[in-house]
Amino acid sequence: MDKYDLVVIGAGPGGYVAAIRGAQLGFKTALIEKRSTLGGTCLNVGCIPSKALLDSSEHYLKASKEFEVHGIKVGKLDIDFPRMIARKQEVVEQTVAGVHFLMEKNGITVLHGMGAFVDAHTIEVTSGKGKSQQVQAERVLIATGSEPASLPFIKLDGDRIITSTEALSLPSLPKSMAIIGGGVIGLELGSVYARLGTEVHVIEYQDAIIPTMDRTMGKELQRAMKKIGVKFHLSHGVKEAVNAGGKATVKADDKKGKEVTWEVDYCLVAVGRKPYTDGLGLDKAGVPLDDRGRVEVDGHLRTVHPHIYAIGDVVKGAMLAHKAEEEGICAVEHMAGQQPHLDHNLIPGVVYTWPEVAAVGRTEEQLKAEGVAYKTGSFPFKASGRARASMDTDGVVKVLAHAETDEILGVHICGPRAADMIAEAVVAMEYRASAEDVARMSHAHPTFTEAIKEAALAATGDRALHI
Numbered sequence: 001m002d003k004y005d006l007v008v009i010g011a012g013p014g015g016y017v018a019a020i021r022g023a024q025l026g027f028k029t030a031l032i033e034k035r036s037t038l039g040g041t042c043l044n045v046g047c048i049p050s051k052a053l054l055d056s057s058e059h060y061l062k063a064s065k066e067f068e069v070h071g072i073k074v075g076k077l078d079i080d081f082p083r084m085i086a087r088k089q090e091v092v093e094q095t096v097a098g099v100h101f102l103m104e105k106n107g108i109t110v111l112h113g114m115g116a117f118v119d120a121h122t123i124e125v126t127s128g129k130g131k132s133q134q135v136q137a138e139r140v141l142i143a144t145g146s147e148p149a150s151l152p153f154i155k156l157d158g159d160r161i162i163t164s165t166e167a168l169s170l171p172s173l174p175k176s177m178a179i180i181g182g183g184v185i186g187l188e189l190g191s192v193y194a195r196l197g198t199e200v201h202v203i204e205y206q207d208a209i210i211p212t213m214d215r216t217m218g219k220e221l222q223r224a225m226k227k228i229g230v231k232f233h234l235s236h237g238v239k240e241a242v243n244a245g246g247k248a249t250v251k252a253d254d255k256k257g258k259e260v261t262w263e264v265d266y267c268l269v270a271v272g273r274k275p276y277t278d279g280l281g282l283d284k285a286g287v288p289l290d291d292r293g294r295v296e297v298d299g300h301l302r303t304v305h306p307h308i309y310a311i312g313d314v315v316k317g318a319m320l321a322h323k324a325e326e327e328g329i330c331a332v333e334h335m336a337g338q339q340p341h342l343d344h345n346l347i348p349g350v351v352y353t354w355p356e357v358a359a360v361g362r363t364e365e366q367l368k369a370e371g372v373a374y375k376t377g378s379f380p381f382k383a384s385g386r387a388r389a390s391m392d393t394d395g396v397v398k399v400l401a402h403a404e405t406d407e408i409l410g411v412h413i414c415g416p417r418a419a420d421m422i423a424e425a426v427v428a429m430e431y432r433a434s435a436e437d438v439a440r441m442s443h444a445h446p447t448f449t450e451a452i453k454e455a456a457l458a459a460t461g462d463r464a465l466h467i
Protein backbone atom coordinates (compact mmCIF):
# COMPACT_ATOMS: atom_id res chain seq x y z
CA MET A 1 0.00 0.00 0.00
CA ASP A 2 1.39 3.46 -0.96
CA LYS A 3 2.00 5.74 2.01
CA TYR A 4 1.69 9.53 1.93
CA ASP A 5 2.44 12.30 4.41
CA LEU A 6 -0.69 14.09 3.17
CA VAL A 7 -3.73 12.85 1.27
CA VAL A 8 -6.16 15.50 0.01
CA ILE A 9 -9.66 14.33 -0.98
CA GLY A 10 -11.22 16.66 -3.56
CA ALA A 11 -9.36 18.73 -6.17
CA GLY A 12 -11.37 21.96 -6.06
CA PRO A 13 -9.69 25.32 -5.38
CA GLY A 14 -9.44 24.34 -1.71
CA GLY A 15 -7.97 20.89 -2.27
CA TYR A 16 -5.54 21.47 -5.13
CA VAL A 17 -4.10 24.64 -3.58
CA ALA A 18 -3.67 22.80 -0.26
CA ALA A 19 -1.88 19.98 -2.10
CA ILE A 20 0.56 22.49 -3.62
CA ARG A 21 1.22 24.04 -0.19
CA GLY A 22 1.73 20.55 1.26
CA ALA A 23 4.29 19.73 -1.42
CA GLN A 24 6.03 23.09 -0.80
CA LEU A 25 6.30 22.15 2.87
CA GLY A 26 7.96 18.84 1.99
CA PHE A 27 4.97 16.48 2.41
CA LYS A 28 4.76 13.50 0.06
CA THR A 29 1.28 14.42 -1.20
CA ALA A 30 -1.54 12.63 -3.03
CA LEU A 31 -4.66 14.31 -4.40
CA ILE A 32 -7.81 12.21 -4.94
CA GLU A 33 -10.47 13.44 -7.39
CA LYS A 34 -13.55 11.65 -8.64
CA ARG A 35 -14.00 13.86 -11.72
CA SER A 36 -11.81 13.26 -14.75
CA THR A 37 -10.57 16.86 -14.52
CA LEU A 38 -9.11 18.81 -11.61
CA GLY A 39 -10.33 22.20 -10.34
CA GLY A 40 -13.61 21.14 -8.71
CA THR A 41 -16.86 23.06 -8.95
CA CYS A 42 -15.08 26.37 -9.39
CA LEU A 43 -13.07 25.60 -12.51
CA ASN A 44 -15.41 23.08 -14.15
CA VAL A 45 -18.96 24.28 -13.46
CA GLY A 46 -18.67 27.40 -11.30
CA CYS A 47 -16.53 30.51 -11.12
CA ILE A 48 -14.63 30.16 -14.40
CA PRO A 49 -17.38 29.10 -16.87
CA SER A 50 -19.83 31.59 -15.38
CA LYS A 51 -17.34 34.43 -15.76
CA ALA A 52 -16.59 33.36 -19.35
CA LEU A 53 -20.31 33.62 -20.21
CA LEU A 54 -20.65 36.88 -18.26
CA ASP A 55 -17.83 38.38 -20.33
CA SER A 56 -19.27 37.14 -23.65
CA SER A 57 -22.77 38.41 -22.87
CA GLU A 58 -21.39 41.76 -21.66
CA HIS A 59 -19.61 42.20 -25.02
CA TYR A 60 -22.90 41.58 -26.80
CA LEU A 61 -24.80 44.02 -24.58
CA LYS A 62 -22.20 46.73 -25.11
CA ALA A 63 -22.16 46.19 -28.87
CA SER A 64 -25.95 46.32 -29.07
CA LYS A 65 -26.62 49.16 -26.61
CA GLU A 66 -23.51 51.30 -26.17
CA PHE A 67 -21.33 51.24 -29.28
CA GLU A 68 -23.56 53.69 -31.11
CA VAL A 69 -23.30 56.26 -28.30
CA HIS A 70 -19.50 56.01 -28.62
CA GLY A 71 -19.79 56.70 -32.36
CA ILE A 72 -19.10 53.10 -33.40
CA LYS A 73 -21.34 51.65 -36.06
CA VAL A 74 -21.66 47.92 -36.55
CA GLY A 75 -23.78 45.91 -38.99
CA LYS A 76 -26.55 43.61 -37.82
CA LEU A 77 -25.50 41.92 -34.61
CA ASP A 78 -26.21 38.26 -34.10
CA ILE A 79 -25.57 35.68 -31.40
CA ASP A 80 -23.91 32.34 -32.14
CA PHE A 81 -24.91 30.75 -28.86
CA PRO A 82 -23.28 27.31 -29.44
CA ARG A 83 -20.01 29.17 -30.19
CA MET A 84 -20.38 31.17 -26.96
CA ILE A 85 -20.82 27.94 -24.99
CA ALA A 86 -17.90 26.33 -26.85
CA ARG A 87 -15.61 29.28 -26.00
CA LYS A 88 -16.64 28.98 -22.37
CA GLN A 89 -15.65 25.29 -22.49
CA GLU A 90 -12.30 26.17 -24.08
CA VAL A 91 -11.60 28.55 -21.19
CA VAL A 92 -12.50 25.76 -18.72
CA GLU A 93 -10.28 23.25 -20.50
CA GLN A 94 -7.28 25.61 -20.58
CA THR A 95 -7.77 26.37 -16.89
CA VAL A 96 -8.11 22.77 -15.69
CA ALA A 97 -5.11 21.76 -17.84
CA GLY A 98 -3.14 24.40 -15.91
CA VAL A 99 -4.00 22.63 -12.64
CA HIS A 100 -2.82 19.26 -13.98
CA PHE A 101 0.45 20.94 -14.93
CA LEU A 102 0.79 22.45 -11.44
CA MET A 103 0.32 19.03 -9.84
CA GLU A 104 3.06 17.56 -12.01
CA LYS A 105 5.38 20.48 -11.35
CA ASN A 106 4.95 20.07 -7.59
CA GLY A 107 5.44 16.28 -7.62
CA ILE A 108 1.89 15.60 -6.39
CA THR A 109 0.42 12.17 -7.14
CA VAL A 110 -3.07 12.54 -8.64
CA LEU A 111 -5.36 9.55 -8.02
CA HIS A 112 -8.52 9.65 -10.11
CA GLY A 113 -11.51 8.01 -8.43
CA MET A 114 -13.88 8.24 -5.52
CA GLY A 115 -12.07 8.51 -2.19
CA ALA A 116 -13.62 6.76 0.82
CA PHE A 117 -12.28 6.24 4.33
CA VAL A 118 -11.67 2.61 5.28
CA ASP A 119 -10.45 3.78 8.68
CA ALA A 120 -9.02 7.05 9.99
CA HIS A 121 -5.66 6.51 8.21
CA THR A 122 -6.64 4.40 5.18
CA ILE A 123 -8.45 5.65 2.09
CA GLU A 124 -9.77 3.56 -0.74
CA VAL A 125 -9.82 5.09 -4.21
CA THR A 126 -12.31 3.53 -6.63
CA SER A 127 -12.10 4.59 -10.25
CA GLY A 128 -15.03 4.67 -12.67
CA LYS A 129 -13.98 1.29 -14.07
CA GLY A 130 -14.49 -0.31 -10.66
CA LYS A 131 -10.75 -0.61 -10.02
CA SER A 132 -9.70 0.25 -6.51
CA GLN A 133 -6.55 0.81 -4.51
CA GLN A 134 -5.90 1.73 -0.90
CA VAL A 135 -3.51 4.42 0.33
CA GLN A 136 -2.16 5.07 3.79
CA ALA A 137 -2.26 8.68 5.00
CA GLU A 138 -0.40 10.23 7.91
CA ARG A 139 -2.55 13.36 7.46
CA VAL A 140 -5.84 13.81 5.58
CA LEU A 141 -7.49 16.93 4.25
CA ILE A 142 -11.19 16.66 3.36
CA ALA A 143 -12.01 19.14 0.58
CA THR A 144 -15.04 17.52 -1.05
CA GLY A 145 -16.94 20.76 -1.63
CA SER A 146 -20.65 21.16 -2.26
CA GLU A 147 -23.49 20.43 -4.69
CA PRO A 148 -26.60 22.41 -5.69
CA ALA A 149 -29.44 22.41 -3.15
CA SER A 150 -33.11 22.32 -4.07
CA LEU A 151 -36.42 22.87 -2.31
CA PRO A 152 -38.06 19.79 -0.81
CA PHE A 153 -40.95 19.91 -3.29
CA ILE A 154 -38.88 20.58 -6.42
CA LYS A 155 -37.31 17.74 -8.40
CA LEU A 156 -34.23 18.82 -10.33
CA ASP A 157 -34.48 16.90 -13.61
CA GLY A 158 -31.60 18.50 -15.53
CA ASP A 159 -33.97 18.99 -18.48
CA ARG A 160 -36.34 21.90 -17.71
CA ILE A 161 -35.83 22.18 -13.95
CA ILE A 162 -32.12 22.86 -13.88
CA THR A 163 -29.20 23.94 -11.70
CA SER A 164 -26.30 26.23 -12.55
CA THR A 165 -24.44 23.26 -14.04
CA GLU A 166 -26.98 22.82 -16.84
CA ALA A 167 -27.51 26.59 -17.18
CA LEU A 168 -23.83 26.92 -18.12
CA SER A 169 -24.22 24.53 -21.08
CA LEU A 170 -27.70 24.98 -22.57
CA PRO A 171 -28.09 23.67 -26.14
CA SER A 172 -29.76 26.86 -27.42
CA LEU A 173 -30.59 30.34 -26.23
CA PRO A 174 -33.83 30.19 -24.22
CA LYS A 175 -36.65 32.64 -24.87
CA SER A 176 -37.63 32.69 -21.20
CA MET A 177 -36.26 31.57 -17.86
CA ALA A 178 -37.57 31.66 -14.31
CA ILE A 179 -34.87 31.75 -11.66
CA ILE A 180 -35.75 30.71 -8.13
CA GLY A 181 -33.40 32.64 -5.83
CA GLY A 182 -32.11 36.20 -6.15
CA GLY A 183 -28.71 35.29 -4.73
CA VAL A 184 -25.33 35.19 -6.42
CA ILE A 185 -25.97 32.42 -8.94
CA GLY A 186 -29.43 33.69 -9.84
CA LEU A 187 -28.18 37.21 -10.54
CA GLU A 188 -24.99 36.22 -12.38
CA LEU A 189 -26.66 33.69 -14.67
CA GLY A 190 -29.77 35.86 -14.89
CA SER A 191 -27.51 38.65 -16.19
CA VAL A 192 -25.97 36.37 -18.82
CA TYR A 193 -29.36 35.40 -20.27
CA ALA A 194 -31.06 38.79 -19.89
CA ARG A 195 -28.19 40.46 -21.78
CA LEU A 196 -28.64 37.94 -24.61
CA GLY A 197 -32.36 38.71 -24.86
CA THR A 198 -33.95 35.95 -22.74
CA GLU A 199 -36.96 37.08 -20.69
CA VAL A 200 -35.66 36.52 -17.15
CA HIS A 201 -37.84 36.36 -14.04
CA VAL A 202 -36.04 36.33 -10.68
CA ILE A 203 -38.31 34.96 -7.96
CA GLU A 204 -36.96 35.67 -4.48
CA TYR A 205 -38.43 34.68 -1.15
CA GLN A 206 -36.97 37.63 0.77
CA ASP A 207 -37.91 41.29 0.22
CA ALA A 208 -34.53 42.06 -1.37
CA ILE A 209 -32.04 40.51 -3.78
CA ILE A 210 -28.62 39.43 -2.43
CA PRO A 211 -30.34 39.69 0.97
CA THR A 212 -27.28 38.73 3.03
CA MET A 213 -25.24 41.63 1.65
CA ASP A 214 -25.61 45.27 2.75
CA ARG A 215 -29.16 46.26 1.76
CA THR A 216 -28.02 49.34 -0.17
CA MET A 217 -26.16 47.04 -2.57
CA GLY A 218 -29.26 44.99 -3.40
CA LYS A 219 -31.26 48.14 -4.11
CA GLU A 220 -28.56 49.59 -6.40
CA LEU A 221 -28.09 46.31 -8.24
CA GLN A 222 -31.80 45.71 -8.70
CA ARG A 223 -32.20 49.16 -10.24
CA ALA A 224 -29.33 48.50 -12.66
CA MET A 225 -30.50 45.01 -13.60
CA LYS A 226 -34.02 46.22 -14.34
CA LYS A 227 -32.44 48.30 -17.12
CA ILE A 228 -31.34 45.12 -18.90
CA GLY A 229 -34.88 43.78 -18.63
CA VAL A 230 -34.70 41.44 -15.61
CA LYS A 231 -38.09 41.16 -13.91
CA PHE A 232 -37.93 40.83 -10.14
CA HIS A 233 -40.61 39.15 -8.04
CA LEU A 234 -39.60 39.74 -4.41
CA SER A 235 -41.40 38.36 -1.34
CA HIS A 236 -42.68 35.49 -3.48
CA GLY A 237 -42.79 31.99 -2.00
CA VAL A 238 -42.35 29.39 -4.72
CA LYS A 239 -44.57 26.35 -4.15
CA GLU A 240 -44.17 24.38 -7.36
CA ALA A 241 -41.80 23.99 -10.31
CA VAL A 242 -42.45 21.18 -12.76
CA ASN A 243 -41.38 19.98 -16.17
CA ALA A 244 -44.41 20.53 -18.38
CA GLY A 245 -42.95 18.78 -21.45
CA GLY A 246 -40.61 21.11 -23.32
CA LYS A 247 -41.46 23.90 -20.86
CA ALA A 248 -41.33 24.54 -17.14
CA THR A 249 -44.22 25.74 -15.02
CA VAL A 250 -43.44 27.64 -11.85
CA LYS A 251 -46.00 28.70 -9.25
CA ALA A 252 -45.52 31.02 -6.29
CA ASP A 253 -47.61 33.01 -3.83
CA ASP A 254 -46.93 36.74 -3.67
CA LYS A 255 -46.87 38.56 -0.34
CA LYS A 256 -50.66 38.98 -0.39
CA GLY A 257 -51.08 35.23 -0.92
CA LYS A 258 -52.11 35.58 -4.56
CA GLU A 259 -50.90 32.79 -6.83
CA VAL A 260 -48.62 33.73 -9.73
CA THR A 261 -47.68 31.30 -12.54
CA TRP A 262 -44.84 31.41 -15.06
CA GLU A 263 -44.62 29.25 -18.21
CA VAL A 264 -40.97 29.34 -19.25
CA ASP A 265 -38.38 27.43 -21.25
CA TYR A 266 -36.30 26.70 -18.16
CA CYS A 267 -36.56 27.02 -14.40
CA LEU A 268 -33.15 27.55 -12.82
CA VAL A 269 -33.15 26.60 -9.15
CA ALA A 270 -30.53 28.74 -7.37
CA VAL A 271 -31.46 28.56 -3.70
CA GLY A 272 -28.01 27.73 -2.34
CA ARG A 273 -25.60 24.80 -2.22
CA LYS A 274 -25.16 22.00 0.29
CA PRO A 275 -21.99 20.31 1.57
CA TYR A 276 -21.03 17.12 -0.27
CA THR A 277 -19.91 14.07 1.72
CA ASP A 278 -21.72 11.25 -0.13
CA GLY A 279 -19.75 8.01 -0.26
CA LEU A 280 -16.86 9.47 1.72
CA GLY A 281 -17.20 6.94 4.54
CA LEU A 282 -16.90 9.53 7.30
CA ASP A 283 -18.55 7.06 9.69
CA LYS A 284 -15.66 4.62 9.14
CA ALA A 285 -13.22 7.34 10.17
CA GLY A 286 -15.44 8.56 13.03
CA VAL A 287 -15.67 12.12 11.67
CA PRO A 288 -18.95 13.82 12.70
CA LEU A 289 -21.07 16.27 10.72
CA ASP A 290 -22.85 19.27 12.24
CA ASP A 291 -26.63 19.81 12.14
CA ARG A 292 -26.38 21.26 8.61
CA GLY A 293 -24.46 18.33 7.15
CA ARG A 294 -21.09 20.11 7.21
CA VAL A 295 -17.91 18.44 8.46
CA GLU A 296 -17.43 19.75 11.99
CA VAL A 297 -14.11 21.54 12.51
CA ASP A 298 -12.48 23.64 15.22
CA GLY A 299 -10.80 27.05 14.81
CA HIS A 300 -7.79 25.35 13.19
CA LEU A 301 -10.01 23.45 10.71
CA ARG A 302 -9.30 20.17 12.56
CA THR A 303 -11.97 17.50 12.90
CA VAL A 304 -12.21 15.38 16.04
CA HIS A 305 -9.08 13.57 14.81
CA PRO A 306 -5.94 15.71 15.12
CA HIS A 307 -4.63 14.35 11.77
CA ILE A 308 -7.85 14.93 9.75
CA TYR A 309 -8.71 18.48 8.69
CA ALA A 310 -11.54 19.80 6.49
CA ILE A 311 -11.89 23.01 4.47
CA GLY A 312 -13.92 24.92 1.89
CA ASP A 313 -17.57 24.42 0.99
CA VAL A 314 -17.82 21.23 3.05
CA VAL A 315 -17.26 23.17 6.31
CA LYS A 316 -19.01 26.19 7.83
CA GLY A 317 -18.63 29.69 6.38
CA ALA A 318 -19.08 31.36 3.02
CA MET A 319 -19.02 29.06 0.00
CA LEU A 320 -16.32 30.87 -1.93
CA ALA A 321 -13.31 29.65 -3.89
CA HIS A 322 -10.85 32.05 -2.25
CA LYS A 323 -12.17 31.12 1.22
CA ALA A 324 -11.55 27.44 0.38
CA GLU A 325 -8.02 28.30 -0.84
CA GLU A 326 -7.04 30.28 2.24
CA GLU A 327 -8.44 27.58 4.51
CA GLY A 328 -6.52 24.91 2.57
CA ILE A 329 -3.27 26.78 3.09
CA CYS A 330 -3.99 27.37 6.79
CA ALA A 331 -4.93 23.74 7.39
CA VAL A 332 -1.78 22.37 5.77
CA GLU A 333 0.50 24.90 7.47
CA HIS A 334 -1.10 24.01 10.80
CA MET A 335 -0.48 20.31 10.07
CA ALA A 336 3.18 21.26 9.53
CA GLY A 337 3.38 22.87 12.98
CA GLN A 338 3.03 26.48 11.83
CA GLN A 339 0.62 29.00 13.36
CA PRO A 340 -1.28 30.51 10.38
CA HIS A 341 -4.12 32.94 10.91
CA LEU A 342 -7.20 33.64 8.80
CA ASP A 343 -9.73 36.36 9.59
CA HIS A 344 -13.00 35.14 8.06
CA ASN A 345 -14.50 38.62 8.53
CA LEU A 346 -12.05 39.90 5.91
CA ILE A 347 -12.86 37.45 3.14
CA PRO A 348 -14.41 39.57 0.39
CA GLY A 349 -17.63 38.59 -1.37
CA VAL A 350 -18.29 39.48 -5.01
CA VAL A 351 -21.24 39.30 -7.37
CA TYR A 352 -20.03 39.46 -10.99
CA THR A 353 -23.01 41.27 -12.44
CA TRP A 354 -22.62 44.67 -14.11
CA PRO A 355 -22.30 46.79 -12.11
CA GLU A 356 -20.41 44.35 -9.92
CA VAL A 357 -21.04 44.16 -6.20
CA ALA A 358 -18.13 43.58 -3.83
CA ALA A 359 -17.95 43.79 -0.08
CA VAL A 360 -15.73 43.12 2.90
CA GLY A 361 -16.40 43.33 6.63
CA ARG A 362 -19.67 44.10 8.34
CA THR A 363 -22.87 45.30 6.67
CA GLU A 364 -24.82 48.26 8.07
CA GLU A 365 -27.56 45.82 9.15
CA GLN A 366 -25.02 43.70 11.07
CA LEU A 367 -23.54 46.75 12.84
CA LYS A 368 -27.03 47.84 13.88
CA ALA A 369 -27.88 44.36 15.15
CA GLU A 370 -24.57 44.14 17.04
CA GLY A 371 -25.13 47.57 18.60
CA VAL A 372 -21.85 48.96 17.25
CA ALA A 373 -21.63 52.78 17.04
CA TYR A 374 -20.72 53.48 13.43
CA LYS A 375 -20.66 56.26 10.87
CA THR A 376 -21.15 55.96 7.15
CA GLY A 377 -19.98 57.71 4.00
CA SER A 378 -21.16 57.11 0.43
CA PHE A 379 -20.14 58.24 -3.03
CA PRO A 380 -22.15 57.53 -6.20
CA PHE A 381 -20.40 56.59 -9.43
CA LYS A 382 -22.47 59.15 -11.33
CA ALA A 383 -20.19 61.76 -9.72
CA SER A 384 -17.03 59.99 -10.97
CA GLY A 385 -15.37 61.36 -14.11
CA ARG A 386 -13.87 57.95 -14.88
CA ALA A 387 -17.31 56.32 -14.67
CA ARG A 388 -18.82 58.96 -16.97
CA ALA A 389 -16.08 58.35 -19.53
CA SER A 390 -16.85 54.63 -19.63
CA MET A 391 -20.64 55.00 -19.25
CA ASP A 392 -20.61 53.07 -15.97
CA THR A 393 -22.42 55.51 -13.72
CA ASP A 394 -24.67 53.04 -11.86
CA GLY A 395 -23.81 52.23 -8.26
CA VAL A 396 -22.25 53.58 -5.13
CA VAL A 397 -19.39 53.04 -2.64
CA LYS A 398 -20.29 52.87 1.04
CA VAL A 399 -17.69 52.99 3.79
CA LEU A 400 -18.67 52.09 7.36
CA ALA A 401 -16.31 53.17 10.13
CA HIS A 402 -16.37 53.02 13.92
CA ALA A 403 -17.99 56.17 15.34
CA GLU A 404 -15.20 56.82 17.83
CA THR A 405 -12.03 55.12 16.56
CA ASP A 406 -12.72 55.71 12.83
CA GLU A 407 -11.50 52.13 12.11
CA ILE A 408 -13.05 50.84 8.88
CA LEU A 409 -15.61 48.14 9.70
CA GLY A 410 -17.03 47.47 6.26
CA VAL A 411 -16.71 48.56 2.63
CA HIS A 412 -19.50 47.87 0.15
CA ILE A 413 -19.23 48.68 -3.52
CA CYS A 414 -21.81 48.39 -6.26
CA GLY A 415 -20.07 49.66 -9.36
CA PRO A 416 -17.70 49.12 -12.26
CA ARG A 417 -14.77 46.82 -11.46
CA ALA A 418 -15.92 46.52 -7.84
CA ALA A 419 -14.51 42.97 -7.81
CA ASP A 420 -11.00 44.29 -8.37
CA MET A 421 -11.38 47.45 -6.29
CA ILE A 422 -12.42 45.62 -3.13
CA ALA A 423 -8.78 44.50 -2.71
CA GLU A 424 -7.94 48.04 -1.53
CA ALA A 425 -10.51 47.73 1.25
CA VAL A 426 -9.24 44.27 2.24
CA VAL A 427 -5.68 45.58 2.56
CA ALA A 428 -6.86 48.61 4.52
CA MET A 429 -8.90 46.48 6.90
CA GLU A 430 -6.17 43.83 7.32
CA TYR A 431 -3.96 46.68 8.57
CA ARG A 432 -6.86 48.09 10.61
CA ALA A 433 -6.81 51.37 8.73
CA SER A 434 -9.12 54.23 9.66
CA ALA A 435 -11.40 55.91 7.13
CA GLU A 436 -9.11 58.94 7.50
CA ASP A 437 -6.10 56.79 6.40
CA VAL A 438 -7.84 55.81 3.15
CA ALA A 439 -9.20 59.34 2.65
CA ARG A 440 -5.65 60.74 2.78
CA MET A 441 -4.10 58.19 0.41
CA SER A 442 -3.46 59.40 -3.13
CA HIS A 443 -5.72 57.61 -5.63
CA ALA A 444 -4.76 57.92 -9.30
CA HIS A 445 -6.97 60.19 -11.35
CA PRO A 446 -9.10 59.33 -13.18
CA THR A 447 -9.87 55.89 -11.74
CA PHE A 448 -12.91 54.19 -10.27
CA THR A 449 -10.95 53.86 -7.00
CA GLU A 450 -11.34 57.60 -6.39
CA ALA A 451 -14.91 56.75 -5.38
CA ILE A 452 -13.50 54.77 -2.42
CA LYS A 453 -11.42 57.75 -1.33
CA GLU A 454 -14.45 60.03 -1.69
CA ALA A 455 -16.65 57.65 0.36
CA ALA A 456 -13.92 57.53 3.04
CA LEU A 457 -13.85 61.35 3.02
CA ALA A 458 -17.62 61.37 3.36
CA ALA A 459 -17.37 59.02 6.35
CA THR A 460 -14.91 61.33 8.11
CA GLY A 461 -16.96 64.47 8.60
CA ASP A 462 -18.78 64.89 5.31
CA ARG A 463 -15.64 65.94 3.42
CA ALA A 464 -16.33 64.36 0.00
CA LEU A 465 -14.95 66.72 -2.65
CA HIS A 466 -16.71 65.92 -5.90
CA ILE A 467 -20.33 65.84 -4.80
Ligand code: FAD
Nearest residue numbers: 010012014034040041042046047115145312313319320321
Ligand atom coordinates in the same frame (compact mmCIF):
# COMPACT_ATOMS: atom_id res chain seq x y z
P1 FAD B 1 -15.27 22.10 -4.85
O1 FAD B 1 -14.80 23.11 -5.81
O2 FAD B 1 -16.71 21.74 -4.87
O3 FAD B 1 -14.40 20.81 -5.12
C1 FAD B 1 -14.61 19.61 -4.47
C2 FAD B 1 -14.10 18.48 -5.33
O4 FAD B 1 -14.11 17.28 -4.58
C3 FAD B 1 -14.93 18.22 -6.57
O5 FAD B 1 -14.13 18.22 -7.72
C4 FAD B 1 -15.53 16.83 -6.33
O6 FAD B 1 -15.66 16.07 -7.51
C5 FAD B 1 -14.48 16.21 -5.42
N1 FAD B 1 -14.97 15.15 -4.55
C6 FAD B 1 -16.05 15.17 -3.72
N2 FAD B 1 -16.13 14.03 -3.02
C7 FAD B 1 -15.09 13.27 -3.42
C8 FAD B 1 -14.64 11.98 -3.05
N3 FAD B 1 -15.24 11.26 -2.11
N4 FAD B 1 -13.55 11.49 -3.69
C9 FAD B 1 -12.91 12.21 -4.63
N5 FAD B 1 -13.29 13.44 -5.00
C10 FAD B 1 -14.36 13.96 -4.40
N6 FAD B 1 -16.88 31.23 -5.78
C11 FAD B 1 -16.11 32.33 -5.87
O7 FAD B 1 -15.32 32.60 -4.96
N7 FAD B 1 -16.17 33.16 -6.96
C12 FAD B 1 -17.02 32.91 -7.98
O8 FAD B 1 -17.06 33.68 -8.94
C13 FAD B 1 -17.86 31.77 -7.90
N8 FAD B 1 -18.71 31.50 -8.90
C14 FAD B 1 -19.48 30.37 -8.82
C15 FAD B 1 -20.38 30.10 -9.85
C16 FAD B 1 -21.18 28.98 -9.80
C17 FAD B 1 -22.15 28.72 -10.93
C18 FAD B 1 -21.06 28.07 -8.71
C19 FAD B 1 -21.88 26.82 -8.66
C20 FAD B 1 -20.17 28.31 -7.69
C21 FAD B 1 -19.39 29.47 -7.73
N9 FAD B 1 -18.50 29.79 -6.69
C22 FAD B 1 -17.74 30.93 -6.77
C23 FAD B 1 -18.35 28.94 -5.51
C24 FAD B 1 -17.09 28.06 -5.66
O9 FAD B 1 -17.19 27.30 -6.84
C25 FAD B 1 -16.94 27.15 -4.45
O10 FAD B 1 -16.99 27.92 -3.27
C26 FAD B 1 -15.61 26.43 -4.51
O11 FAD B 1 -15.52 25.64 -5.67
C27 FAD B 1 -15.42 25.54 -3.29
O12 FAD B 1 -14.20 24.91 -3.37
P2 FAD B 1 -13.93 23.52 -2.66
O13 FAD B 1 -12.52 23.17 -2.99
O14 FAD B 1 -14.33 23.58 -1.25
O15 FAD B 1 -14.93 22.48 -3.35
Ligand code: NAD
Nearest residue numbers: 181182183184185186203204205238270271272273319350
Ligand atom coordinates in the same frame (compact mmCIF):
# COMPACT_ATOMS: atom_id res chain seq x y z
P1 NAD C 1 -27.33 32.14 -2.37
O1 NAD C 1 -27.37 31.71 -0.96
O2 NAD C 1 -26.40 33.19 -2.79
O3 NAD C 1 -28.77 32.64 -2.82
C1 NAD C 1 -29.91 31.86 -2.66
C2 NAD C 1 -31.11 32.78 -2.71
O4 NAD C 1 -32.26 31.98 -2.80
C3 NAD C 1 -31.25 33.65 -1.46
O5 NAD C 1 -31.41 34.99 -1.83
C4 NAD C 1 -32.48 33.08 -0.78
O6 NAD C 1 -33.21 34.05 -0.06
C5 NAD C 1 -33.25 32.55 -1.98
N1 NAD C 1 -34.22 31.51 -1.65
C6 NAD C 1 -34.08 30.48 -0.77
N2 NAD C 1 -35.20 29.75 -0.75
C7 NAD C 1 -36.08 30.30 -1.63
C8 NAD C 1 -37.41 30.02 -2.05
N3 NAD C 1 -38.08 28.99 -1.53
N4 NAD C 1 -37.98 30.80 -2.97
C9 NAD C 1 -37.31 31.86 -3.50
N5 NAD C 1 -36.05 32.18 -3.12
C10 NAD C 1 -35.44 31.42 -2.21
O7 NAD C 1 -27.13 30.78 -3.19
P2 NAD C 1 -26.77 30.55 -4.74
O8 NAD C 1 -26.99 31.79 -5.52
O9 NAD C 1 -27.47 29.31 -5.12
O10 NAD C 1 -25.22 30.26 -4.67
C11 NAD C 1 -24.73 29.13 -3.94
C12 NAD C 1 -23.36 29.39 -3.40
O11 NAD C 1 -22.43 29.50 -4.45
C13 NAD C 1 -23.35 30.66 -2.60
O12 NAD C 1 -22.97 30.34 -1.28
C14 NAD C 1 -22.30 31.50 -3.22
O13 NAD C 1 -21.40 32.00 -2.28
C15 NAD C 1 -21.58 30.59 -4.20
N6 NAD C 1 -21.38 31.37 -5.42
C16 NAD C 1 -20.52 32.43 -5.37
C17 NAD C 1 -20.36 33.22 -6.48
C18 NAD C 1 -19.43 34.38 -6.40
O14 NAD C 1 -18.62 34.44 -5.49
N7 NAD C 1 -19.49 35.34 -7.32
C19 NAD C 1 -21.07 32.97 -7.64
C20 NAD C 1 -21.95 31.91 -7.64
C21 NAD C 1 -22.08 31.11 -6.53
